[in-house]
Amino acid sequence: MANEVLNRLDTAKTQWYHFTAVVIAGMGFFTDAYDLFCISLVTKLLGRIYYTIPGSSTPGSLPPNVAAAVNGVAFCGTLAGQLFFGWLGDKMGRKCVYGITLMLMVLSSVASGLSFSSTPSTVMGTLCFFRFWLGFGIGGDYPLSATIMSEYANKKTRGGFIAAVFAMQGFGIVTGGIVTIIASAIFNAIHRAPAYEVDPTGSLPPEADFIWRIILIFGALPAVITYYWRMKMPETARYTALVAKNAQQAAADMAKVLQVKITQEPENTEQVRPNKDYGFFSREFFQKHGWHLVGTSVCWFLLDIAFYSQNLFQKDIFTAINWIPKAKTMSAMEEVFRIARAQTIIAFLGTVPGYWFTVFLIDKIGRFYIQIGGFLAMFVFMLGLAFPYHHWTEPGNHIGFLAMYAFTFFFANFGPNSTTFVVPAEIFPARLRSTCHGISAAAGKAGAIIGSFGFLYAAQNQNPALTDHGYPPGIGVRNSLFFLAACNFFGACFTLLVPDSKGKSLEEMSGENDDEDVEIETVPSKTAISV
Numbered sequence: 029m030a031n032e033v034l035n036r037l038d039t040a041k042t043q044w045y046h047f048t049a050v051v052i053a054g055m056g057f058f059t060d061a062y063d064l065f066c067i068s069l070v071t072k073l074l075g076r077i078y079y080t081i082p083g084s085s086t087p088g089s090l091p092p093n094v095a096a097a098v099n100g101v102a103f104c105g106t107l108a109g110q111l112f113f114g115w116l117g118d119k120m121g122r123k124c125v126y127g128i129t130l131m132l133m134v135l136s137s138v139a140s141g142l143s144f145s146s147t148p149s150t151v152m153g154t155l156c157f158f159r160f161w162l163g164f165g166i167g168g169d170y171p172l173s174a175t176i177m178s179e180y181a182n183k184k185t186r187g188g189f190i191a192a193v194f195a196m197q198g199f200g201i202v203t204g205g206i207v208t209i210i211a212s213a214i215f216n217a218i219h220r221a222p223a224y225e226v227d228p229t230g231s232l233p234p235e236a237d238f239i240w241r242i243i244l245i246f247g248a249l250p251a252v253i254t255y256y257w258r259m260k261m262p263e264t265a266r267y268t269a270l271v272a273k274n275a276q277q278a279a280a281d282m283a284k285v286l287q288v289k290i291t292q293e294p295e296n297t298e299q300v301r302p303n304k305d306y307g308f309f310s311r312e313f314f315q316k317h318g319w320h321l322v323g324t325s326v327c328w329f330l331l332d333i334a335f336y337s338q339n340l341f342q343k344d345i346f347t348a349i350n351w352i353p354k355a356k357t358m359s360a361m362e363e364v365f366r367i368a369r370a371q372t373i374i375a376f377l378g379t380v381p382g383y384w385f386t387v388f389l390i391d392k393i394g395r396f397y398i399q400i401g402g403f404l405a406m407f408v409f410m411l412g413l414a415f416p417y418h419h420w421t422e423p424g425n426h427i428g429f430l431a432m433y434a435f436t437f438f439f440a441n442f443g444p445n446s447t448t449f450v451v452p453a454e455i456f457p458a459r460l461r462s463t464c465h466g467i468s469a470a471a472g473k474a475g476a477i478i479g480s481f482g483f484l485y486a487a488q489n490q491n492p493a494l495t496d497h498g499y500p501p502g503i504g505v506r507n508s509l510f511f512l513a514a515c516n517f518f519g520a521c522f523t524l525l526v527p528d529s530k531g532k533s534l535e536e537m538s539g540e541n542d543d544e545d546v547e548i549e550t551v552p553s554k555t556a557i558s559v
Contacts, residue, residue: 033269033278038183038533045285049180050189052261053173054196055254059133060166061200063247064102067159069208069368070240071098076360077237078148087360094152100480101156102163103336107473109167114466117168118271118459122176123263125168130255132165134248141245167473171465174453178461179264180285183533187390190450195383198441202380205372207246209365211239216361236360270458270540308460316539320455321464323525327399328448328472330519334406334512335440337479338433346370351426378434382441395447396528402443403520409436410513417506444519448472454529457538482508 071090080088090098109129117125136158143154173193181189215235262281269278306312346352352366390398412432413420420429448468456464529537 033265033275033282034533034535036282037180037265040182042182042185046181046185046189048257049177049261050192052254052257053177054193055250056130056133056169056173056196056258057194058196058200058203059137059247059251060169061197062204062250063133063137063162063166063244064106065201065371066204066208066243066247067098067102069204069364069371070243071095072367073236073240073360073364074098074152076363077240078151090152094149096481097156098152098159100477102159102166103473103476103480105160105163105165106167106170107163107470107477109164110170110466110470110473111167112164112466113168114171114462114464114469117172117175117462117466121263121267121272122172122179122462123261126172126176126261127255127259129165129168129172130251130258133162133169134251134255136162136165137248137251138245141241141243143241167466167469170449170469171453171462174449174465175462176261176264178453178534179266179458183531185391186454186534187395187450187530188387190453191383191387191390191446194446194449195380195387195441198375198380198383202372202375204243204247205368205375208239208243208368209372211242212361212364212368215239216359216365233361239361239364266458266534305459308463313460317456317464319525320527321467323522324448324452324455324464324468325471326522327403327444327519327526328468329475330515330522331403331440331444331448332472332475333479333482333515334410335445335479336476337482337508337512338436338440346426351430374430374434374437378437379441382438382443383446385438385442386446389442390447390450391530394528394530395451396523396526396530398442399444399447399451399526400520400523402439402445402447403516403523405439405443406436407513407516407520409433409439410509410516414506414509414513417509444523451526451529454534455527455537457540458534461534461538 075089075095076087078088079090080086089095113125113129139158140155140162143151143158145151145154174190177190177193178186215233215238218235262284263272265278265282268281269275346367347354352363352370358366386398409432413429413436419425452465452468453461527537534540
């Protein structure tokens with residue numbers, strides 16, 4: 029029966045439940061993106077609130093070590109969560125762990141916004157503590173959401189459905205910008221500070237401390253809404269059949285969600301029992317999937333160095349090309365508004381369209397061509413930004429820079445940012461699928477940590493105003509763009525290690541239906557499947 033269950037999953041028609049699963053799993057990624065990227069919208073405000081020297085005419089900014097911690101600590105938690113929950117998802121089942129990660133995200137989002145204390149250092153320390161645990165919960169969402177969607181979907185549309193789950197990130201990024209725009213506009217209207225207030229005391233009303241807290245706490249809302257529906261989802265039939273080795277329960281669960289009728293008639297049940305239940309550290313695994321894991325991990329690592337550097341430090345790049353004025357020329361409310369508006373425009377123009385191009389084309393073009401094409405396109409556009417960088421910084425030229433910059437985001441998402449999430453959920457065995465996806469994703473977050481901490485140093489651009497605040501001289505935005513272009517080039521090279529799973533079943537890709545690895549055991553049963 030297990031073979032029959034898997035065949036039915038692979039050939040099942042696209043049904044309403046598939047779209048429901050995308051929304052339920054995707055809202056986790058909506059929350060993930062909102063929580064991870066909204067911090068970049070408020071870091072300059074945090075500097076003004078907690079590090080402006082009383083009586084000074086210069087707005088304060090976060091010290092280098094504090095800025096690095098606030099921006100990067102969630103990625104450290106995410107990396108740990110991906111490894112831990114990825115492993116746990118294979119040991120305890122996907123559904124069992126799914127609710128834990130979501131509740132951890134909810135509680136940590138609220139706690140992050142309630143980081144109160146009497147001194148700036150303790151406020152930042154408390155914020156970093158809760159953002160680490162927020163990242164830990166987010167980390168678990170990566171392997172579990174990808175694995176659950178891959179194990180529910182049929183082989184013809186599987187890539188599109190997994191990519192659709194990940195595409196909810198784009199809406200999370202946009203929503204973060206919109207929430208920040210609305211919050212800053214409301215508080216700016218309440219406190220009518222001049223748009224270009226030089227005096228930081230006059231431009232920083234008491235309400236400013238509420239803005240960043242509201243923005244962070246709002247991230248808990250979508251996770252709360254979807255918690256009930258996540259708990260209603262049954263365990264995936266593939267896990268139940270191949271890992272828990274309970275084909276009858278797998279058939280029953282599939283019948284509930286995929287409109288397959290269960291009839292009772294005397295029949296022997298076939299259960300798939302792999303002769304070689306090899307573990308992760310076995311020779312068999314590394315012979316069959318070792319290079320695959322290297323390919324998925326290194327590609328994700330290189331991609332996230334570039335992708336998270338661009339996302340987290342857009343505000344610094346926009347300031348460097350004079351699209352956003354210097355902090356001392358505008359009020360705190362105006363600065364938050366302008367940063368959020370700029371990042372939202374980029375997300376609308378490049379980020380969101382790129383995600384959905386992948387959703388609609390991944391099962392037609394294939395994962396391999398989308399990934400290698402995206403890496404190479406990002407490489408070209410990064411060079412297009414870097415070589416004439418001084419031209420882009422001249423007054424009146426920022427529109428061209430923004431267009432090129434938006435294209436890098438478009439091809440990141442119509443490219444490796446989506447496919448690196450999809451492929452690890454398709455090519456590894458069911459008993460190790462969540463673990464391997466977690467390892468690949470954790471490699472990506474290691475790249476994000478390098479991107480977030482490294483770009484903070486690199487992008488200083490020998491700016492005296494920044495070094496006055498304790499920042500060491502950096503290599504500059506231009507040279508950092510050259511470095512990110514190199515990351516994309518090598519990402520294209522390592523894509524050659526990753527197989528294309530277009531149109532193939534999960535068992536075909538993982539080798540779980542190979543004759544030499546599988547024996548069919550017959551046990552008595554009265555359950556059969558019919559449609």
